[in-house]
Amino acid sequence: MAKVQITTAACGAVEVEEKDILTFPHGVPGFDNLHRFILVQPDPEIPFSYLQAVDEPELAFVVANPFTFFRDYEFDLSAADQIDLEVEREDQLLVFVILTIGDNLQEATANLFAPIVINWELKQGKQIALYDAAYTTKHRLIPADAKDVAAKGRG
Secondary structure, eight states: OOEEEEEETTTEEEEEEGGGOEEOTTOBTTBTTOOEEEEEOSOTTSSOEEEEESSOTTOEEEEEOHHHHOTTOOOOOOHHHHHHTTOSOGGGEEEEEEEEOTTOGGGOEEOOSSOEEEETTTTEEEEOOOTTSSOOSOEESSOHHHHHHHHHHHO
16 A cells, blocks of 8 residues: 655654545635545544644644534434435444634633534545534533632642
């Protein structure tokens, strides 16, 4: 299998097999011209990864499995999205959400409104807007009350 070296801003040069490059036929909203990405997980102990643009080394999204942080998160994949992703079985799919970390992990948020759904078998992905759901682009990873409890515990 052919290997490709990809330069990343966060992790330096990484080597991946060509077959592991993900294709986003429609790009990602705001980056419609970028169609090829890889998932880079710098540390298996940390629940965050990078969705790294293959052709733009400076562009990587911090992503996470939403179910790690939001156990009740759910949505239905529309028939059109299922066709776009060529879904035959639910176990073909991986779901990620883009995180906004900023300067402080305590303030980090997840975009539950527009998850990234990947057909891992076909290496095809799509960011999907959930217009019919009550999700927003800024759900806190660490609830404010949990942050307050942690701060009081240090006092």
